[in-house]
Amino acid sequence: MAPTTRTCVSPFLDPGPRTKANSLAIVQLSRDNLLPVYLQVPNGEHDGYAEGAVVNTRYGSFPHSTMLDVPWGSQIRASKVDTGSRGRKRKREADDQACREATAVSEKDEEPSAAGADRDGAAAVKQAVADSSGFVHILPPTPELWTTSLPHRTQVVYTPDYSYILHRIRARPGSTLIEAGAGSGSFTHAAVRAVYNGYPAEGQRKGKVFSFEFHEQRYQKMKKELSDHGLEGLVQLTHRDVYSGGFLVDGKSPEADAVFLDLPAPWEALPHLSRRRPQDMADTDGAAAGNGQQSWVSPLNPRKSVYICTFSPCIEQVTRTVSAMRRLGWVDIDMVEIANRKLHASRDRVGLNLNFDRGVNNSPRDVEEALARLAEIEARSREQAAKPRDADADEDMDLADEVGAPAKGNEARNGEHAPSTEETSTATAPWMEGRLITRGEPEIKSHTSYLVFAVLPMEWTEQDEAAAAAKYPVGKEQKVIGAIDKAARKQERRELLQKQQGGASRKARRKERDEKLGEISG
């Protein structure tokens, strides 16, 4: 049963401002190279490292102690770690083993040696010393980062697909969502964030994901991950073959508002997602789900229309799914394929007047700039030719040509075009230099899957019709501002005028009567 009180919210839902011990963090090595790490409090030597647990990357070694209690997004510098002790530890263990075998001394008779205690139980942790080998960034876990870094057990649903799917199936805070199969949990993490509106207390209904997976090992791994990520109580994972077992949990309906099926044969699971028992469903199927002919329980929310998405890699699966949907009463069926394309935005820095920085193309920006530079060179050559010849300068020129360095005569030119520090500070900031350009990927990454969407309307009974008619009687609709047509407006004005006229004549009649009364009494 879901916990009633929680001291710690999942880092996926509220990571807080800083990194925490025993919690998931994402170490970003480079833009698309991410590493999930469960940060540990250093507690003595760990795996041979005197600094405690260490993350080793090609940018250097990063003891967990340097990544703990820092603001998310921090840059973490690599540390010099005592990697030598790892080898020593292994050697030590081997030596110890050999020693134990060689000496027939009973361990019971021996006092534990102080040296041994020092050696193995070094509770003190060595302070990490910064190294210049590199740095990483430490990021809070999000479903997007998890999708990029998670240990793949299956094909996963990627961010462009699941963001669109969750929007189309109307997953929002408080929704109940059914998902099958769970696979590597990529979609699950995005889904739980979409429906989260708090951890449910006993008997309370809050946004929740009911997830199903029939592969034993994947189920076990996912169960552990959900617990490590603080998502128990928000995701209920069931080990089941949904084709035969359906979607009830402990014989009860999840009352789902939305469904996502990432299965090889969604049409086999669809009959279980009906409001009533489908006629062609074998008795055995129903029995397996605790859904007998008489006691059919639908896993869907009876008070709402239910939105579904199925994810299939090939069109044959789509056609079978669509046929089953039509047969089972789903409407508004349509299919979408997400053709995601990454756009890389950068500044195109081309020109002769730019710094000789990395990424700068020091060639003329346009024809005008090229002509101006040619004119400048020609003028300088003419100047040079007019001057009396200087043997030293000629020598310099020849030498410069050989080594490719600027000759004396060219110093002015380079000086002129490479702006001084002062000039640079007043000029455009380097990151704003050049034209902003976007480049698409040379080719769109291959197709992932076809998404089939559909809606199963809420059941509408005679009683519902009568209740709606009583609540909204025909002919007594309230006027809506802005919805009055020309004729109705004319009629309204006419009525108002008549009222005013009626009021005026009533006033006149009252005056006449008062006058008559006055005459009589007078």
Ligand SMILES: C[S@@+](CC[C@H](N)C(=O)[O-])C[C@H]1O[C@@H](n2cnc3c(N)ncnc32)[C@H](O)[C@@H]1O
């Ligand atoms: C492609 S993976 C799902 C990936 C997942 N959506 C994700 O984003 O990580 C499909 C999963 O469905 C599971 N599966 C296949 N048939 C199933 C069934 N009849 N009942 C439950 N799970 C099933 C498979 O074991 C597999 O893990």
